[in-house]
Amino acid sequence: MKTWERNIRKVVPYVPGExxxxxxxxKLNTNExxxxxxxxxxxxxxxxxxxxxxxxxxxxxxxxxxCLAEYYGVGADQVFVGVGSDDVLATAFLTxxxxxxxxxxxxxxxxxxxxxxxxxxxxYETPALDKAFLIRPEDYFRENGGVIFPNPNAPTGLFLDLxxxxxxxxxxxxxxxxxxxxxxxxxxxxxxKLLDRYENLxxxxxxxxxxxxxxxxxxxxxxxxxxxxxxxxxxxxxxxxTMNLPSLALGTEAVKDEAYFRETLxxxxxxxxxxxxxxxxxxxxxxxxxxxxxxxxxxxIPAAELFSALQRERIFVRYFDAPRLSNYLRITIGREExxxxxxxxxxxxxxxxxx
Amino acid sequence: MKTWERNIRKVVPYVPGExxxxxxxxKLNTNExxxxxxxxxxxxxxxxxxxxxxxxxxxxxxxxxxCLAEYYGVGADQVFVGVGSDDVLATAFLTxxxxxxxxxxxxxxxxxxxxxxxxxxxxYETPALDKAFLIRPEDYFRENGGVIFPNPNAPTGLFLDLxxxxxxxxxxxxxxxxxxxxxxxxxxxxxxKLLDRYENLxxxxxxxxxxxxxxxxxxxxxxxxxxxxxxxxxxxxxxxxTMNLPSLALGTEAVKDEAYFRETLxxxxxxxxxxxxxxxxxxxxxxxxxxxxxxxxxxxIPAAELFSALQRERIFVRYFDAPRLSNYLRITIGREExxxxxxxxxxxxxxxxxx
Numbered sequence: 001m002k003t004w005e006r007n008i009r010k011v012v013p014y015v016p017g018e019x020x021x022x023x024x025x026x027k028l029n030t031n032e033x034x035x036x037x038x039x040x041x042x043x044x045x046x047x048x049x050x051x052x053x054x055x056x057x058x059x060x061x062x063x064x065x066x067c068l069a070e071y072y073g074v075g076a077d078q079v080f081v082g083v084g085s086d087d088v089l090a091t092a093f094l095t096x097x098x099x100x101x102x103x104x105x106x107x108x109x110x111x112x113x114x115x116x117x118x119x120x121x122x123x124y125e126t127p128a129l130d131k132a133f134l135i136r137p138e139d140y141f142r143e144n145g146g147v148i149f150p151n152p153n154a155p156t157g158l159f160l161d162l163x164x165x166x167x168x169x170x171x172x173x174x175x176x177x178x179x180x181x182x183x184x185x186x187x188x189x190x191x192x193k194l195l196d197r198y199e200n201l202x203x204x205x206x207x208x209x210x211x212x213x214x215x216x217x218x219x220x221x222x223x224x225x226x227x228x229x230x231x232x233x234x235x236x237x238x239x240x241x242t243m244n245l246p247s248l249a250l251g252t253e254a255v256k257d258e259a260y261f262r263e264t265l266x267x268x269x270x271x272x273x274x275x276x277x278x279x280x281x282x283x284x285x286x287x288x289x290x291x292x293x294x295x296x297x298x299x300x301i302p303a304a305e306l307f308s309a310l311q312r313e314r315i316f317v318r319y320f321d322a323p324r325l326s327n328y329l330r331i332t333i334g335r336e337e338x339x340x341x342x343x344x345x346x347x348x349x350x351x352x353x354x355x
Numbered sequence: 356m357k358t359w360e361r362n363i364r365k366v367v368p369y370v371p372g373e374x375x376x377x378x379x380x381x382k383l384n385t386n387e388x389x390x391x392x393x394x395x396x397x398x399x400x401x402x403x404x405x406x407x408x409x410x411x412x413x414x415x416x417x418x419x420x421x422c423l424a425e426y427y428g429v430g431a432d433q434v435f436v437g438v439g440s441d442d443v444l445a446t447a448f449l450t451x452x453x454x455x456x457x458x459x460x461x462x463x464x465x466x467x468x469x470x471x472x473x474x475x476x477x478x479y480e481t482p483a484l485d486k487a488f489l490i491r492p493e494d495y496f497r498e499n500g501g502v503i504f505p506n507p508n509a510p511t512g513l514f515l516d517l518x519x520x521x522x523x524x525x526x527x528x529x530x531x532x533x534x535x536x537x538x539x540x541x542x543x544x545x546x547x548k549l550l551d552r553y554e555n556l557x558x559x560x561x562x563x564x565x566x567x568x569x570x571x572x573x574x575x576x577x578x579x580x581x582x583x584x585x586x587x588x589x590x591x592x593x594x595x596x597t598m599n600l601p602s603l604a605l606g607t608e609a610v611k612d613e614a615y616f617r618e619t620l621x622x623x624x625x626x627x628x629x630x631x632x633x634x635x636x637x638x639x640x641x642x643x644x645x646x647x648x649x650x651x652x653x654x655x656i657p658a659a660e661l662f663s664a665l666q667r668e669r670i671f672v673r674y675f676d677a678p679r680l681s682n683y684l685r686i687t688i689g690r691e692e693x694x695x696x697x698x699x700x701x702x703x704x705x706x707x708x709x710x
Contacts, residue, residue, distance in 0.1 A: 003529035004555045005581070007453045007500065013591030016414045027410075036406040045403055051391040053570040053605070055382075056563070059371045083438060086594040094474075098362045119449075119592045145362065174358035200359045208411070215408040215600040226360070236368030237474040239441040245570035246601040250408070 014115045020316050026341055028332040029316040031183075031293050033212040035264045035335070037250070038257035041213070044249045053245060059236070061243040067252040068220055072192060077225040080232060081251075083242050085182055085206035085219030088231075089148075090116055092202060092221065095234040096176040097122045099145030106135055108324055110154045110180065129156075129324075133287050137164045141171040150180040152188055155320065155330040157289025159188040166191075169198050176227070178202045183291035185210035185265055186272070192222055199224040209292055210265060211254045218243070218251045268292050272333045278343050282350050286328075297328045301353050313345050369470045375671050381696055383687040384671040386538075386648050388567040390619045390690070392605070393612035396568070399604045408600060414591070416598040422607040423575055427547060432580040435587060436606075438597050440537055440561035440574030443586075444503075445471055447557060447576065450589045451531040452477045454500030461490055463679055465509045465535065484511075484679075488642050492519045496526040505535040507543050510675065510685040512644025514543040521546075524553050531582070533557045538646035540565035540620055541627070547577055554579040564647055565620060566609045573598070573606045623647050627688045633698050637705050641683075652683045656708050668700050 018029060061081045069076040082088035093116040097103050100123070105113045107126040117124040127139035133156040140147050147168060152159045169177045169191075179191040181203055191203050207218035221231065235242065243251075254261075272289065279286060279296050286296040297303060307319040307329055318330040333339070373384060391397075416436045424431040437443035448471040452458050455478070460468045462481040472479040482494035488511040495502050502523060507514040524532045524546075534546040536558055546558050562573035576586065590597065598606075609616075627644065634641060634651050641651040652658060662674040662684055673685040688694070 002555070004451075004531050007451060007531070008585045009450050009453050009589055011588050011592040013588045014595055015591075016411070016595040019411060019413060030411055032411065033409050035409065037408050041408065042405040045405060046401065048400055050397040050400060053392050053396065054388050054390065054567040056371070056374060056385055056387065056569040057572070058374055083594060083599075084596055086596070090593050095364050096359075096362060098364050115592045119589070176359050176362070200357070212409040214411040214596075217412070217596055217599040230363045233366050233368045234364055234474070236371075237366040237470045238445050239438060240369055240371040241439055241441070241569075241572055244438075244572040244599065244602060247599060 009119075011119055012115070014112050018316065022314075025314040025316060026334065026338045027316050028334050028338065028342065029318045029330075030214075031209055031291075031332045032214050033209055033264065033268070033292070034333070034338065035212055035267065037212040038254050038260040040253035040257050041250045044253040045246070048246060048249055056241055057243060057245045057248060059240040061248055063248050064218070064243065064251045067255050071255050072222060074192070074195065074222055075225065078195070078222055078228055080221040080223075080228045080235070081243060082219050082221075082235070084208060084217040085180070085204050086112060087217075087242065088204050088219040088221050089178070089180060091231055091234055091238070092178055092204065093117065093122065094120055094238075095231050096178070096202075096227075097146045099175075101143060101145035103146045103148065104140055104144045105148045106153065108133060108153070108156065110150050113148055129153075133158055135160050135164075137167045140168045144172070144175055146175045146178070147172055148178040148180060150182060151191070152183045152186075152289065152291045154183070154291070155293070155295050155318070155325065155328075156287045157183070157291040157293055157295055158287045159290035162189045162191065162193070166194055169194060169201050173200065176200050176202060178204060181205045182209055186269060186292045187290035195222060195224070199226060202227055207251060207254060211261065212264065213250065213254055216247050216250055218247055268333050271336055271339055275333060275339055282343075282346055293330050293332045295328050295330050298350070301350065303327045303329050309349060310342075310345070315342055315345065364474075366474055367470070369467050373671065380669040380671060381689065381693045382671050383689050383693065383697065384673045384685075385569075386564055386646075386687045387569050388564055388619065388623070388647070389688070389693065390567055390622065392567040393609050393615040395608035395612050396605045399608040400601070403601060403604055411596055412598060412600045412603060414595045416603055418603050419573070419598065419606045422610050426610050427577060429547070429550065429577055430580065433550070433577055433583055435576040435578075435583050435590070436598060437574050437576075437590070439563060439572040440535070440559050441467060442572075442597065443559050443574040443576050444533070444535060446586055446589055446593070447533055447559070448472065448475055448477065449593075450586050451533070451557075451582075452501045454530075456498055456500035458501040458503065459495055459499045460503045461508065463488060463508070463511065465505050468503060484508075488513055490515050490519075492522045495523045499527070499530055501530045501532070502527055503533040503535060505537060506546070507538045507541075507644070507646045509538070509646070510648070510650050510673070510680065510683075511642045512538070512646040512648055512650055513642045514645035517544045517546065517548065521549055524549060524556050528555065531555050531557060533559060536560045537564055541647045542624060542645035550577060550579070554581060557582055562606060562609060566616065567619065568605065568609055571602050571605055573602055623688050626691055626694055630688060630694055637698075637701055648685050648687045650683050650685050653705070656705065658682045658684050664704060665697075665700070670697055670700060
């Protein structure tokens with residue numbers, strides 16, 4: 001090893017879900033929305049002022065911040081935007097988790113939390129979910145350097161009732177509590193409603209799932225002006241201009257079209273509830289997901305084998321080779337016809353499965 | 356102060372240049388390119404596949420990486436891309452500057468270096484430029500935790516000859532040397548040519564100036580596969596999907612149109628050289644800039660006063676209220692007619708200036 005190599009930061013990076021290429025594949029592996037963005041987004045793309053691309057965008061991303069503030073009924077000083085919710089969450093880790101005490105998050109959860117904690121040298125502990133994969137609020141009532149959990153949780157899809165979320169926040173007046181609501185629009189109730197009462201609560205959401213804009217990289221946080229100011233100070237110390245002009249132009253249009261947003265969500269929830277019945281009939285068990293995916297395990301067929309069989313059929317789902325998760329598949333809710341193709345294959349295979 | 360506030364990271368954020376709004380203003384304050392992006396960029400915008408925005412972009416940004424690798428004649432494993440060169444540089448600080456020894460950069464330079472060092476708790480020292488604002492290579496020949504400097508330097512515009520850059524790299528076999536070449540295309544010679552010989556050299560460039568795409572936020576680094584791998588590991592530990600689909604689509608088009616790129620650069624260099632003569636005639640002194648701006652001081656008129664007078668005329672330039680800089684204005688090279696308006700005002704004002 002050369003001397004200069006000793007100073008290189010050692011990390012075990014997050015591995016994103018595969019982006020398979022080619023035609024005729026069914027992609028149910030990265031929780032994308034199966035429907036296109038709102039029609040206004042297309043219009044905004046066509047109408048973008050090409051010449052203005054030579055200029056820096058507004059570093060405060062005001063157009064998008066104001067639009068979100070109005071939509072969610074909070075102040076513009078209560079909204080932070082970033083390059084996807086990963087950027088928002090990473091900034092929050094860097095801004096808020098600077099204690100000697102451990103940050104707490106569930107053992108089974110979004111795998112990036114551990115990666116950020118290790119990147120920034122933040123101590124952490126991971127209370128175990130119960131046997132049914134539920135978060136036990138009381139695990140978060142002890143001294144800590146901050147709390148973060150997704151709601152609904154990933155990759156289980158389980159939603160923690162808002163009264164229980166509030167219990168966790170109420171027991172942590174001395175730390176900052178982050179609720180990561182990437183999947184909240186598919187059926188949960190947002191902790192946004194608690195913001196009036198808790199200055200130390202941060203709620204993070206994304207345009208990547210419910211708003212069909214994973215390709216644009218837009219995430220946001222809502223919290224007290226004090227928290228948002230602190231995040232902006234760190235953002236301006238890292239990269240002042242994060243949101244490019246297309247993100248600002250297209251993001252605002254995605255928020256404005258409420259009717260399209262509701263319609264798309266309803267279709268996905270409808271497909272999800274139908275899928276639950278089909279999975280059950282086929283001998284799968286799964287937590288009762290409130291997200292746009294189902295985390296399912298078969299009574300007889302090992303998940304790893306099913307994963308490979310599906311992949312051979314060009315049906316891509318997500319498999320986590322990790323403790324407690326290795327006999328499950330995380331299956332994104334696709335369009336009706338994509339789910340039909342999935343179930344046609346499963347019905348054909350499951351009854352006569354030979355390992 | 357509430358208990359949770361104690362864990363908030365304390366930073367003094369970078370203050371980006373003003374983005375004044377309204378019609379009929381002349382904007383020479385943020386070193387943007389006065390000409391629009393290449394025509395192919397407009398075409399790419401119109402042809403973007405709207406439906407694909409629902410999907411995550413390629414986290415490896417391969418289209419853009421491959422395109423840059425081909426253009427610059429390096430391997431695809433020698434190119435890293437990020438959300439503007441600030442993102443690339445911040446990632447480089449986080450990845451490479453993890454020594455107990457101080458990182459070295461000039462006292463007068465891009466003000467973000469100090470901000471990143473403080474954000475990440477990196478020790479640093481700032482050798483002074485000489486009286487003519489030149490970097491003294493020998494100041495960087497001592498033990499350190501890494502070296503970074505812009506070439507041409509900001510806000511002076513002075514270019515350090517490539518043989519001197521090599522001297523600095525050659526004297527630092529045990530550390531990583533970053534050359535920040537945001538302005539290199541306007542007349543300097545890139546340290547890219549040294550990459551074959553120095554595995555510990557990183558060269559950072561941007562699409563924001565010479566490629567007229569400040570609004571898209573695209574920056575990149577070139578270096579040895581070992582350095583690029585280390586940066587990607589950190590990137591994948593922070594935010595896997597940084598480059599959105601429009602950045603990938605439009606960025607590649609900007610690289611492909613070599614003829615437009617050269618033509619635009621020639622126009623700007625021509626305008627800059629003419630501007631130098633005019634400034635001299637008007638009693639200004641300035642380092643001999645190789646960038647797309649001139650850092651000028653008047654023999655009689657205090658820069659702060661001139662800054663205000665110009666602002667009243669809706670001509671925006673950049674003023675730094677900092678040691679050694681406070682009697683200078685940094686003036687971006689605009690279009691010919693913008694520079695004419697600037698000089699018409701200065702010619703009218705300078706001779707009969709009353710404070």
